Amino acid sequence: MEIKVIKDIMGANDQIARKNRQLFDSNKVFVVNVMASPGAGKTSVIMETIKRLRGKTGVGVVEGDISSSLDAEAISKEDVPVVQINTGGECHLDANMTAIALGDLPLKDIDLLLIENVGNLVCPAEFALGENIKVLIASTPEGDDKPFKYPLMFHEADAVLINKVDLLPYLKFDVDAFARTIQGINREVKIFPVSCTTGEGIEEWVSWLLGRMGEK
Amino acid sequence: MHELAITQSMLDLVLKQAGEAKAEKVGKINLVLGEMTGVVGRCVQFYFDFLSKGTPAEGAALDFKVIPTTARCRDCAKEFELGEFDWTCPHCQSNNMEIIGGKELFVESIEVE
Numbered sequence: 001m002e003i004k005v006i007k008d009i010m011g012a013n014d015q016i017a018r019k020n021r022q023l024f025d026s027n028k029v030f031v032v033n034v035m036a037s038p039g040a041g042k043t044s045v046i047m048e049t050i051k052r053l054r055g056k057t058g059v060g061v062v063e064g065d066i067s068s069s070l071d072a073e074a075i076s077k078e079d080v081p082v083v084q085i086n087t088g089g090e091c092h093l094d095a096n097m098t099a100i101a102l103g104d105l106p107l108k109d110i111d112l113l114l115i116e117n118v119g120n121l122v123c124p125a126e127f128a129l130g131e132n133i134k135v136l137i138a139s140t141p142e143g144d145d146k147p148f149k150y151p152l153m154f155h156e157a158d159a160v161l162i163n164k165v166d167l168l169p170y171l172k173f174d175v176d177a178f179a180r181t182i183q184g185i186n187r188e189v190k191i192f193p194v195s196c197t198t199g200e201g202i203e204e205w206v207s208w209l210l211g212r213m214g215e216k
Numbered sequence: 217m218h219e220l221a222i223t224q225s226m227l228d229l230v231l232k233q234a235g236e237a238k239a240e241k242v243g244k245i246n247l248v249l250g251e252m253t254g255v256v257g258r259c260v261q262f263y264f265d266f267l268s269k270g271t272p273a274e275g276a277a278l279d280f281k282v283i284p285t286t287a288r289c290r291d292c293a294k295e296f297e298l299g300e301f302d303w304t305c306p307h308c309q310s311n312n313m314e315i316i317g318g319k320e321l322f323v324e325s326i327e328v329e
Contacts, residue, residue, distance in 0.1 A: 001237070001239070001327070001328055001329070002325050002326070002327050002328075003233055003234075003237055003239075003325060003326050003327075003328060004324070004325050005229070005230075005233050005322075005323040005324060005325050005326055006322060006323070006324060006325075007229055007233075007322055007323050008321065008322045009222055009225050009226045009229060009247075009321045009322055009323060010222075010225065010321060011225075011229065012225050012228065012229070013221075013225065090220075090221065091218060092218055092221075094221060122218065122254045123218035123254075126218055126222070126253060126255075126321070127218075127221075145301070147303075148300065148301050148303070150254075151252050151285060151298070151315075151318075152252045152253060152254065152319065155252070155315055155319075180311060181303060181311070184303050184304075184311035184312060184313060185287065185298075185303060185313060185314075185315055187290075187312070187314075
């Protein structure tokens with residue numbers, strides 16, 4: 001006997017993500033799922049963002065890594081609440097791991113929660129966490145062909161930060177072609193060339209982020 | 217690597233459906249996989265064989281219907297499959313398009329006894 005099912009395999013994760021979202025909404029927390037390959041600069045962008053918002057916005061951070069708490073220790077120097085999730089081998093965060101981590105965060109004091117996903121351009125795109133927006137950090141040394149290799153990630157992103165633009169003189173990375181490729185399949189995406197070393201573009205990114213938080 | 221979590225989720229879904237139908241055994245699972253998801257059928261099969269042991273779905277055949285990444289041109293409205301390193305409309309060379317296929321990841325049907 002054949003049974004028609006037509007059910008999304010990610011349904012169970014999505015259901016927990018919706019619960020997370022309700023919790024975020026009821027605490028007025030705006031949530032950003034920060035995704036990138038390893039070494040693209042997720043932690044650096046998060047730290048620059050915290051510095052720009054100090055005294056203006058309550059920021060909290062969830063650090064997702066397969067192992068170690070190096071990133072959480074770096075972030076905790078910025079004096080913001082941070083929780084480390086070690087996935088123990090899983091290549092992405094999922095809604096359930098996020099739900100468990102939320103118990104350790106003072107959500108009432110947080111306006112903006114930055115969730116640093118596991119460094120990976122494939123798997124995190126599939127797993128909703130309950131976030132308001134997805135931000136992808138692509139760094140110039142990775143090359144400008146990445147959208148072709150990881151289309152889902154670029155298709156799902158609300159914003160793409162092109163990090164390490166201070167290295168452009170030494171690299172073959174066509175910023176305009178890269179931006180055009182992404183915008184071709186993702187009309188709404190915002191693109192910010194940034195450098196966490198020189199500070200270029202960080203102001204633009206942060207003011208856009210504050211704008212999105214205000215729209216909520 | 218996300219295949220492990222995805223396969224577990226798929227198996228839970230299948231066992232729930234089979235349980236509701238009071239089925240004793242799942243013979244076949246028909247899956248629809250979009251190319252853009254990056255889910256590798258061979259990996260799903262590998263994890264499935266391991267995870268389904270001792271459940272009514274043990275030994276079930278997996279069938280994968282793979283949906284290519286497909287776009288509709290926003291300028292000429294024609295539909296086409298995305299090239300590997302060329303994301304322009306083959307009809308009018310526009311690069312302004314909407315993705316309409318390739319994100320699928322669902323269980324279409326199961327065959328039970």
